[in-house]
Amino acid sequence: DAGVTQSPTHLIKTRGQQVTLRCSPKSGHDTVSWYQQALGQGPQFIFQYYEEEERQRGNFPDRFSGHQFPNYSSELNVNALLLGDSALYLCASSSPRGAEAFFGQGTRLTVV
Amino acid sequence: QKEVEQDPGPLSVPEGAIVSLNCTYSNSAFQYFMWYRQYSRKGPELLMYTYSSGNKEDGRFTAQVDKSSKYISLFIRDSQPSDSATYLCVLTTDSWGKLQFGAGTQVVVTP
Numbered sequence A: 001d002a003g004v005t006q007s008p009t010h011l012i013k014t015r016g017q018q019v020t021l022r023c024s025p026k027s028g029h030d031t032v033s034w035y036q037q038a039l040g041q042g043p044q045f046i047f048q049y050y051e052e053e054e055r056q057r058g059n060f061p062d063r064f065s066g067h068q069f070p071n072y073s074s075e076l077n078v079n080a081l082l083l084g085d086s087a088l089y090l091c092a093s094s095s096p097r098g099a100e101a102f103f104g105q106g107t108r109l110t111v112v
Numbered sequence B: 001q002k003e004v005e006q007d008p009g010p011l012s013v014p015e016g017a018i019v020s021l022n023c024t025y026s027n028s029a030f031q032y033f034m035w036y037r038q039y040s041r042k043g044p045e046l047l048m049y050t051y052s053s054g055n056k057e058d059g060r061f062t063a064q065v066d067k068s069s070k071y072i073s074l075f076i077r078d079s080q081p082s083d084s085a086t087y088l089c090v091l092t093t094d095s096w097g098k099l100q101f102g103a104g105t106q107v108v109v110t111p
Helices: none
Strands: A005-007 A010-013 A019-024 A032-036 A045-050 A053-057 A066-067 A074-078 A087-094 A107-111 B004-006 B011-014 B019-025 B032-038 B045-050 B054-058 B061-066 B073-078 B085-092 B105-110
Touching: A005 A045, A005 A087, A010 B105, A019 A087, A019 A107, A032 B045, A045 A066, A074 A087, A107 B004, B004 B085, B011 B019, B032 B061, B045 B054, B045 B061, B073 B085
Parallel strands: A010 A107, B011 B105
Antiparallel strands: A005 A019, A019 A074, A032 A045, A032 A087, A045 A053, A066 A074, A087 A107, B004 B019, B019 B073, B032 B045, B032 B085, B054 B061, B061 B073, B085 B105
16 A cells, blocks of 8 residues: 655745645545645644545635545645745545544645 | 644653653544654654543553543653654544644654
């Protein structure tokens, strides 16, 4: 079992650009959530996708959007990047049966 | 007031000692309680998952939940240098919803 995989692992973007991050969930999981983790802080919930729909959303602006595909993989898109968007972006997947969430290694985004 | 309070540390202990970590929370709607371990620049790894008040043990790890006091703890017995990491307490109100993280406590186990 490959677990949760994210790509790319590192990314450097310029202010104002757009970025797309990708996530493949753990086998058997149908729910994907995205989190932003700033340096020295706990992860903050961005949104969750289930059955290709955004089921729940945290306090993030509309610049953050996502998508879930029929194979349960997911993308996180961020438009008009700001310096403050620099963070580790984590994808977590879970199954229909429980709250246990498994995280990927994350994508470290640096905005310059 | 943050929903989940966790002392950021760092907490330094000698090898073999017991590591004691804790979190407090304010929202009584939290029903599921987890502890994750995160090594530097890696994704969080699930250590313990509990639903009810009481104790749960798994190897060297013991998780305690006291819903009446809104207080959760994690104990690591016989600590090893490989236990050096950041430990995150994580709570959620339902089995599928968003996870609410504490800030994480950095633990350093010295040989």
